Amino acid sequence: EVQLLESGGGLVQPGGSLRLSCAASGFTFSSHSMYWVRQAPGKGLEWVSAISGGGHSTNYGDSVRGRFTISRDNSKNTLYLQMNSLRAEDTAVYYCAKGVRGDYDYWGQGALVTVSS
Amino acid sequence: EIVMTQSPATLSVSPGERATLSCRASQSVSSNLAWYQQKPGQAPRLLFYGASTRATGIPARFSGSGSGTEFTLTISSLQSEDFAVYYCQQYNNWPRTFGQGTKVEIK
Numbered sequence: 421e422v423q424l425l426e427s428g429g430g431l432v433q434p435g436g437s438l439r440l441s442c443a444a445s446g447f448t449f450s451s452h453s454m455y456w457v458r459q460a461p462g463k464g465l466e467w468v469s470a471i472s473g474g475g476h477s478t479n480y481g482d483s484v485r486g487r488f489t490i491s492r493d494n495s496k497n498t499l500y501l502q503m504n505s506l507r508a509e510d511t512a513v514y515y516c517a518k519g520v521r522g523d524y525d526y527w528g529q530g531a532l533v534t535v536s537s
Numbered sequence: 538e539i540v541m542t543q544s545p546a547t548l549s550v551s552p553g554e555r556a557t558l559s560c561r562a563s564q565s566v567s568s569n570l571a572w573y574q575q576k577p578g579q580a581p582r583l584l585f586y587g588a589s590t591r592a593t594g595i596p597a598r599f600s601g602s603g604s605g606t607e608f609t610l611t612i613s614s615l616q617s618e619d620f621a622v623y624y625c626q627q628y629n630n631w632p633r634t635f636g637q638g639t640k641v642e643i644k
Contacts (some may be wrong), residue, residue, distance in 0.1 A: 455633075457581075465573075465581065465624050465635040481632045482538060515580055522628025523571035525592065527580035 422446040422526045424516050429531030436506050440531055442499040442516030450474065450494040453519035456501050458512035459530075468514070469501065484510075506535045539563050539627050543636035549644040550615050558639045560608040560625035568604045569629035575638075576621045584623075585610070615641070 428440040442454070456468040469490040470479045478490050489502040499516050514531050517524035540563040550556045560570070568588040573581035583592040585601040588608055598613045612619055620643055625636040 457635075464622075464638040465575075465626075467626070467633040467635060470631075470633070479631045479633075521586055522569055522633070523583055523586040523592075523626070524573075524581075525583050527582075529580055 422518065424518065424526055424528035426514065426516055426528045426531035429514065429533050431534045431536065432506055433537050434507060434535055436535070437502070437504045438506065438533060439503070440501040440514055440516075440533070442501075442528055444497045444499065444516075444518070447518065449492075449497040454490075454492060454499045455517045455519055455524060456490060456499075456514060457517055457524070457527075458510075458514045458533075460509070460512045463512075466512070470519070471499070503533070506533075508535050511535045538632050539566060539630050539634050541625055541627055541634050541636035543623075543625060543639045545639060546637070547640045547642060549642050551644045552617060553614050554644075556612040556615055556619075556641055558610040558612075558623055558641070560603075560610070560636050562606045562608075562627055564630075565605045566627040566629035569627060570603070570608050571626045571628065572601055572610050573624045573626065574619075574621045575624065581624065612641075 423445045425443045455470045471490045475492045487505045491500045516528045518526040542561045544559045570588045572585040575581040589601045600611045602609050622638045622640045624638045
């Protein structure tokens with residue numbers, strides 16, 4: 421059974437940093453691109469970032485490029501999102517998702533990040 | 538970036554009726570389009586990929602169509618469990634983008 425479990429969310433002050441983790445199991449982690457998608461309270465889905473299976477290729481949404489860094493450790497079956505220079509508008513539930521083709525067939529339950537003073 | 542526009546924002550439908558949701562891309566995404574369903578407090582669930590291929594376990598009352606810039610998700614006879622928010626997403630270009638969602642509510 422595929423499982424994705426996010427952790428690392430919490431309350432952080434504007435300008436601060438936070439690192440999210442997503443522990444994966446039930447599939448060959450290194451064979452799949454992985455993604456982060458976020459959802460602000462009461463809002464729609466926003467695509468955040470992607471990383472290839474080997475970790476050599478990454479992509480970012482315009483709103484986070486230059487502030488967020490996606491990475492993975494295939495030996496630990498874990499995906500990461502390092503978030504720096506956080507802003508109030510980064511407040512959201514952050515989902516990790518498993519890629520297949522270009523769509524996402526499995527999603528975690530999400531980690532809440534709140535940016536507030 | 539490609540802008541995905543969904544319509545309507547809210548669709549009020551009675552159980553058993555047909556629901557038709559639209560998704561338009563600001564430029565062609567070929568057939569590289571997915572649909573997701575999201576219920577309150579839950580993660581999204583993949584419904585379709587490749588615009589019209591049902592994901593595993595998705596009932597046949599759901600159908601997807603379209604290519605290029607115009608896409609449609611149809612639910613032939615709404616069941617109580619289908620009332621949710623539906624999102625389209627293109628995966629033809631970087632960055633990937635989602636539509637703003639269509640909420641299907643009980644009439």
